[in-house]
Amino acid sequence: MSNKTKYKVGSIYFAIFGLIVLAAGVVELLLGVTGKSLEWSIMEISGEFLIWRGLILFCSGAFYLSSIKNFSDIHKQARTVMASVMIWLIAGMKIFSMILESIPGGEEGGWFNSAKGFLATYSPPYIPSLLLFPFSFVVIFFIKTLEVSEEKINMSENTHRQLKVGEKYE
């Protein structure tokens, strides 16, 4: 697949993904402001710092959407990367707190959690950022694509320079 096609596919993917992230952010913000919560299938929108999480998701979605036009531009890709980083920060911290919550036994229990309690910590429902988390990793494919093209440019420049210098000293 040529880079042009890759970027075209990327721009369509992040347009759709950006809209979903933006919508999730708006819902979290609205629920956070009204003080309500929502549980739907494996998704749960509740808990502490809901407004902040909503605001971050909203901005992340806006970053994705603002980067789809002329997606091959490095500045736009940087925006896509940072939009994904923002999702990674929320989801990463959620995973970190889930791991730490799963180990101790709780107020009335023993020192360590039971196997059942341990596994129950990781069961659904999940917050929206956690569900969006795997889909945001697509950005790594584009980082790699960009790295390869950067390397190609550098290599061609170096070869060019070596040849010129070599010619003089022959």
Next chain:
Amino acid sequence: MKLTVDERWALIDKISKQTIKYGKYQYTLKDAIEEITVKPLTGIPIAIAVLYSFWSFFGAFAGFFTDGFLVKLFDNLWLPWIQKVFPNEGGWIYYIFVGDPAADNCFEAFGMLTSGLFVALGVVLPAIIAFYLFLILLEDSGYLPRLAVLTDTVLHKIGLHGFAVVPMILSLGCNVPAVVATRTLETKRQRFMMSTLLAIFIPCGAQLGIMLEVIPKYVGFVFLYLLVGFFIFGFILNKILPGKSPEILLDVPPYQKPSARNVGIKLWTRVKGFFTVAIPFVLLGVVLVNILYLSGVLDWMANLFEPVLTGWFGVPKETVGPLIAAFLRKDLAVAQLSVIEMSVYQLVTSVILVSLYFPCIATFVMLMKEGKEAGWKGVCQYLFGGILTLMVVVFLWGGLIHLIWIILGVA
């Protein structure tokens, strides 16, 4: 062979043409990311995400150790054991060191070896480690200078500049190194402003850790209220204090991966500093408050200050004890507040008062030391200027929160 000046320049040109290649700088993704993290439109949302993760990490890490293991260790093992083996139950030495013999948790026992040790090691230490670990990662990755660039415009409104964010964030860990960090500011005026504002308005990591235990739902509100106060009184100080605030140029380093060794060394140095500076004061604070309580001084002071505490601030007169303890350690004072019978709004007001009230003794000593850099005149300026600002802030900002509760009909 001797060359003329022109011949030498011609030779230089010839060599440079053969050896130097002029090209276009290859702009990388890293450069683009560095750029968007300092532009306000994109940088502020990113900063919010970073600070959110900072807070989440702080809560999860400290909660894991404190609620997961240390509460159990202190309440189920340490407290019953020390209550059993310590001699002379009911005597005044027992009361000072172990506290209430009927207490079933370390928060309520209030002895030096029970509440004192629990607050210092069980609550504050995990919070401090979590705070410094994340802060060091931000410093070493190169994000902190970018945050300084982002906050530059806002901080200019109160006569400071972007790098003032460093002592601000540091003081969220401990006010003592934060006061030292104000040395990075250019003028005496800026240093005085920053150290006074942070000593009054910014709660330290230890206090934040305890606040998360005592009023978890209201920490955000308390924090916001203090932050608004920081900027309002900063703005006023900027208008009334003589002197200028010069412009500076910030050097922003590239992003880099933090080295595990550097992170480890920095973390150890800072945590060691906490052990030597803070822990003795926590233990001393418990002893002092217990002595004042046993000798009846606390009751006398509570009656003396009752009109101000209940009338102006709307808190019970018993808060006088924690306010005295706050001079030694603010985290200890918040822990003491949690066992006084009062409404949640009174508790929030009391926590705000503890934050605004006199800085802890370690910070106070450091403020005097900073003032001394400019001689005894500087000490007097820091002492009287600081206390005057503090008195005004406590009465106005502390009274305002009571007024807010009255308007909302909850006071």
